[in-house]
Structures are given as structure tokens and as C-alpha cells.
Amino acid sequence: MKLERLISPDRRILYLLIALGTAIPILVRIGFPVSATPPVEAVFDAIAQFDADDVVLLSFDYGPNVAPECSPMGEAILRHCFERRIPVILIAFFPVGGITMAGEVIERVLSEYPAVRPGEDYVFLGYKDGAQAAMKQMGVAFANVFPVDNDRRPLAELPLMQRVTNYSDISLVVTLTTNVIGDWWINLVNAQFKVPIAIGATAVSAPKFYAFLDSGQAIGMLGGLKGASEYEHLLVAAYPHLRPLYERPGFYTAMKGMDAQTVDHALIMLFIVLGNLFYLLAKRRKARPSAV
Amino acid sequence: MFWKLRLPLILTLLVGSVPVVTFFLTDRVPGVSFVRDKVEGYMVIIYGFALLLGVVNVIQSSVRKIEQRRSGWPFAVSLLAGLFVMGGFGILSAIRVGPFQGLLANAGGGMTPFSWMTSHMFNPLQAAMFSLLAFYIASAAFRSLRVRNLDGAMLIGAAFIVMLGRTPLGEYAFGWLPGGETWLPRVTDWIMAIPNTAAQRGIIIGAALGAASLSLRVILGIERSYLGAQEK
């Protein structure tokens, strides 16, 4: 009887354990080490080679539901670009919150770089519907899709947009994506316009993008919270003055999030082992002939 | 018959051919790029209108639910309240009226009503809805994930290795052996780079061929389900 209860315990006990496994490492910092993997290093090294003559296009193709994974990626990449004085063009194609996420990331990072000049060091073009048609037309001219920037200034008035007409003036596109919009950057923009693409993918969609990494259609990838933490780790190693920012109490970073991630992974693996163990024991007990 | 069926099918053939024809002929035939640019510009706008079709549907069904006092009708009121308030703020922000000077921030850098509602209602609600999945996956891991055969064992084995290898646990697992802290991460990297890539690539190719053939069927008018119910 007890074993049957162990096989199917009250779900709420499992929910409570996961909640505690997430909350405790957030409140009590553990500080698990982070090490980088080749796909993340590829993105970091690509941006590390750029300078003020290059332009990076950063596309926010995710919503608030996956912000804990993708926003740290966006912040780290934006900080990296600003540290190297690489001009950045920011856009959003995700209809359910993409522009909001872009605005939040820009606001947070800009507060740390007061010398960065809007219109010269970065341009925020905003959101546009019909991503596929928009991406295709941006191959002709960005101004055909975004006649004005997010603050309603015509693109012709922005110094950065005077030297960027279309993809041929872009050194790298970084897409922070949940799923299909990342596919479009690869199978449309990279395929037809040969622009290098780097992916910042949520963990759910990251396994698929390994096929594009292998085929060379993407130059590198940040996969999920782990990928974000790896990029932060590389950034702090290259720019030690950013360490106090990333270690500031109450400031959410992917590296801090990995503490809770690690504990929860351990819990989930324990659940799988225990669930199967109790199931096997119950199966064996049923198979045993009952005592006379 | 012509207006209700033949004309849509002719338009499907013509407009559906535009991306294909312009892909091959843009630099070779004068005038093709003009057509391409115009059509792509129009499609961005039409996509916006299409995205809002669902809004009308939801308003209709919610109003009907309230009128008929069906079970749960008060929640239809909260749905419509959220829709009209947020949508109203958004439209006022689009035409820049009074304090509604843009979606994200006003000229002084402060929050607009739309951005306030987005930050304190839309973001928390969407994030909380999706974070419920973490609890469900934990419950499924204990109650449903069973190793019943070789295939299941391979699936769970690969999941274990990836879950370990993608966290610092992977380094600690064999870290007590000389050079052991890199074993599990390297095995994880291999699983992602080889068998996972092979599987994902097979799925991508198969799905892409299926999607391309369906696209061709739609353009040629063989597949007509997107037009809805047709008169006999």
C-alpha cells in the first residue's frame, strides 16, 4: 500500500520541493563555477574582433516568458559591444513582448554607459510585423521597413543609419530567439544575403540549432541560461571592471541563476531515479506470488 | 463561382509566385525588384491587420458569453476590461495623445500608461503562466518518466548526461579523478554535436520537404483548406 503512494505522491509535495530548490539558492548565493563551451566562445570571439567600423544588428525575438534566459544574453552582448565601441542596431520581431524586452535591456545597459550616444553608437528601430517580409526587404534597405526609429526620428537624420543601408553594411546579426524567428534569420537572411548569424536561443530550441551550427549557417550559439552564464563569464574575464556589476546583490544575472538551475537539475534527476525505483519495486512485488 | 473561388485561387498563384520568381529574376529582369519591394512592403502591413483578427473573434465570443450569462461569465468581463484598457492605451500611444507619448517611454524618460501596464501586469502574468511548466515537468519526471524498454533507457540516459553536463555538477561528478572534471562536459558536447545534430538534421530536412511540398500545393490551388468551407 505505501509503495503505491510513493509511486504517485501528491503533486503538491513535488511542487513544494521544486519551489524550495529554486528559492533557496536565489536567497543564499552558492557560487557554482561556470566554464565556457565552444559555441559560446565562437560568438564572443567574433564580437571581440570587431571595432567601431563594424556594426552589429541585435534582434529581440523573444517575450517576457523567456526573459530570464534571453535578457541576460542581450545585456551581456550589448555591454560587450559598448565596451568595444561597436555600433549596434536594435530591432524586435517577436509580436508578444519583443519590443518591451528590447526597451528594458537597453534601459538597463544604457544607465551604465552614459557616454554612449543615441543615433551614433546605437539605434533602436523598434518592432515590425511580418518578420519574413520585413527581413527580406531589409536586404534592400532598412529604411523601407523602418521609416523612422522607435522615437519617430527619420533614419536619414541618424548618423549611424547614414552608413548602414542594408545587410551588406552589417558585420553580424545576433538573434535572441525562442524558435521560428531564429530559423528565419538563418534560412532567409543568411541563406539569401550571406550575413553571419549568431543565435541566442532558449534552452527549449537550442538542440535544433546545433544542426545549423554544424552546417556553418550560424557562427555560434548561446543556449539557454547556461549559454548566457558562459557569455557573462567570458565578458567578466575580459573586462574585470564589470565584475562588481555582475556580483552586485539583488542584480539578476545568468551566473547567479545557474545556482538554482544546478540544484533543480539535481532534484529532477533524483525524481527520475526515485520514480523509476519505486515503479520497479512495485512491479517486482506484483510479479512475486503471494504468500499462502 | 469566379469571385468566390477562382479569383482567390488565381491570386494565390500570382502572389505566391512573387517570392519564387523574384528570388531568381531580381537582378536579371528590370522591374522585378520594384514588384518585390512593393509586395514586401504591403505584406508587412497586411500581417499587422491579420494579427488582430483574433481580437475581434475573442470580443465576439466574450460578449456572447456575458449576454447569455454562461458559466464563468464574470471572467469574460475581466478579459474584455484588460483588452480594452490595454488596447486603448496602445492606440492612444500610437497617435500620441496627451500622456500617451509612445509605447515604451515618454519624452522625459518616464513610463507611459501602456508601458506601466506592460511592466506590472503583462510581463508578470505571462512569465508566471509559463513558469508553471517548471512544476509540471518536475511532477512528470517523478510520476510519468519510466524506463520501460531500450528506447526509453536511451532517452533518459541522454537526458541525464545533458542535465549533468550542462551544470557544474558535471564537473564535480568525476572531478575526483585526474582530468575527470572535463569528461562529462565533453561527453555532453559530443552528444549535442553528433547524435543530436544527426537527429535534428533528419527532422529539419523531413519537415522542410513536407512544408515546401505543402506550399507548392497551396500555390497551385491543389490545397484549398485555407479558404474555409466551400460551396458545392
Place this chain on the structure above:
Amino acid sequence: MTQWIGLWIGAFLTLCIFSFLYRDNPFFRFAESLFAGISLGYYVGNVSANTLAPNLFRPLFLDFAGHADLLIPLLLGLNLYARFVPRIAWTARISLAVYIAYYVGINMVQKIQGEVVPQLGATIISPWGGAFTRLDNLILIVGVLSVLVYFYFSIEHKGAVGAFSRLGVWFLMLGFGAAFGYTVMGRISLLIGRMNYLFIDVLQTTARALG
């Protein structure tokens, strides 16, 4: 002050959603319906401000002569809503045909040129050399082919085809296992964000406000 009130409204709504974990209740259903309404309202605001205003209405109103052709997408877009008027619902098919046809056409090019050809090209590699070791290259080639054979349902999977298809299943199991591991990571990340919001953003801001 409004920031502090907003944080607590967000926390209340988050807890309303989480209350579903205990059981279904009116607080959850209120938050769920509010979420549905606010999401649709967000769509309306986003599309109006970021696409319809700058790309359609402002050019039409500011320079009608120069942008008169924008009447075409305006009429086609508005025509989509004819489906809600029974007498003229059939006219919406015209706009639907244009809209669906374009995206279906662009999709076809993307799938063939952007996925099938490059992915096949990346599989036609020498098993004796390349980016990985010889064995890895061979495993990759065999894996892709066996998965494709598994998904080919026009012939019966028996004999040699059946065995090769079985190999494809094993590759799929490894791929799905890896995907499950990443999915766990993804779902947990979402919860980490919410917990961080509740315990750090809300409580810390409140503690600071109370001095």
C-alpha cells in the same frame, strides 16, 4: 510610488497564477482571463504603434499623393474583417488568398534554399576527414540517413530497411533525450525568473521603501 504599487500588483498576479498549483480557484481564473485580455490589448497597441502608424497611416496622411499605393494594403487588410459580416464574408477570401499565398511562397524558398540544401550539403562530408574525427563524421552521416529512412513511410519498414530505420529511432531517442535535458533547463529558468522577481525585486524594493 507607482513603481512600488506596480511591483505589488505584479506579485499579486503572479501568486494568483501560482495558486493553480494547489487547485483551480477564482483567483487563478481571474488572472488567466486578465492575462488573455491584456495580451490581446498588447497586440493591438503594438501593431498600431509600430506597424500601422509609421508604415501606413502617417505616410498616407502626411503625403497622400506620394503614397497612394498604400491604399492597396489598407483595403486588403480591412477586407480581412469582412468575414465577420455574413453577407460579405466571402470577400475576405481575396485578402486571405493574397496574405497566405505570399507567406507560403516565401516559406517554400526558405525551406528549400535555406534548410534542405545546406543541411544536405553538411551531411555530404567525407567520412575520412572533416571537422570531426573520422568516426564522428561516419556516425553523423549514418545518423541523418537512418532518421530520414525512419520518416519515409512509403515503403514498409522490414528487413534491411527496418533495421536501418530502427537505428534511426535510436538516434532520435538520443536527440530527444538531449532535447528533454535542455527543456528541463528551459522550464526551470522561467521559474528562476519569477522567484527572483518575488524574492528580490518585490521584497527588496519594499524593504527599501519602508526604510
